Amino acid sequence: MTADALPPVVDAATWEGRLTTLRAREKAATRELDAIAAERRRLPMVEMPDYTLDGENGPVRLADVFEGKRQLIVYNHMWFTGKEWQCPGCTGFTSQYTRLEFLDNYDARFVIVTQGPIDEALAYKQRVGNRMPWYSTANSSFGADVGAPPAGGFAVNVFLRDGDTVYRTWHTDGRGTEQLSHTFALIDLLPYGRQEEWQDSPANWPQSPTYSRWATSKDIATLYGPSDPVG
Structure with a gap:
């Protein structure tokens, strides 16, 4: 500066x-x-196969992940095998969601699905203080089929349930997830904005390499974790 x-x-x-x-x-x-x-x-929708995911209490059908709701938002969390600290972007994004009960009034639920084995995923959830429900697609092609393959990127997918039949209604990834976040919305209000090199800012404005101001996963764990397991 x-x-x-x-x-x-x-x-x-x-x-x-x-x-x-x-x-x-x-x-x-x-x-x-x-x-x-x-x-x-x-938008039209596409019918999904009858996937089985792994949950905190064992295998669970995709239709049952809704827990009786008709609508489901899934955040597909990046996962890298053997890493103590997973993607900081995914960790930071999902750390924002601590109160999701308001979705009950809209017949909807919001969960995390990751490629990591369920025991490792739940341990990571606790380590970073995450309070969302987690599921694993390590033993299913679900993640790969909805744009989040093993060691691949993150995504948001939305589904609608009609009885035991599940339909995929929407998908986004990359910066398409920003509209679901309050962090960037707040930062973009500031005079200096995100302070990243790619942004269009006046001359002499403070700018840093992209991602350099983001909290690391370890930082987030220090702020929010460990937590008591929450379903």
């Missing part, structure tokens, strides 16, 4: 004018997101 890393100082009327212009763009973006959500509700 340099001494010049400050926004220009203007009078209140000038500031209000610039804010009003920006707010018009923000409102347009909000309306576009509404339109995207409307289109998402009109």
Whole structure:
């Protein structure tokens, strides 16, 4: 950061004018997101096989992961065999979700599915203080079939259950997951933003290599873990 890393100082009327212009763009973006959500509700869906995952209490059918709900959000957590600390991005993203009971009113559930063996996955969950329900697809092709193969990337998938039949209704990965996170939304409000080199920022603004300001998985464990096991 340099001494010049400050926004220009203007009078209140000038500031209000610039804010009003920006707010018009923000409102347009909000309306576009509404339109995207409307289109998402009109997407077709694809029927899924009758997968069996591994849960805290043993094998469980995908239809039973819903626990009676009709809708299910799955975060496919990256997993690397033999690593003490798993993906910091996945660990940080899922650490945000500590109160998911509000989904009950929407007939929905949100869980983590990872390629790691269930015993290792549950141990990692406790180590980092995660409070979401975890399942393993180590003995199933489910992860690979929904865009999260072994040693592969992360993903978000959404499913709808009709009786014992499960349908896949939506998928995203990469930066598509950002809209589900409050961390970047808050950081992007700050004058200096994420402070990453790829961002379009004024001259002399503080910038660091991408990911360098992210908390490590060990940092997250220090802040939030270990936890008592939570289903």
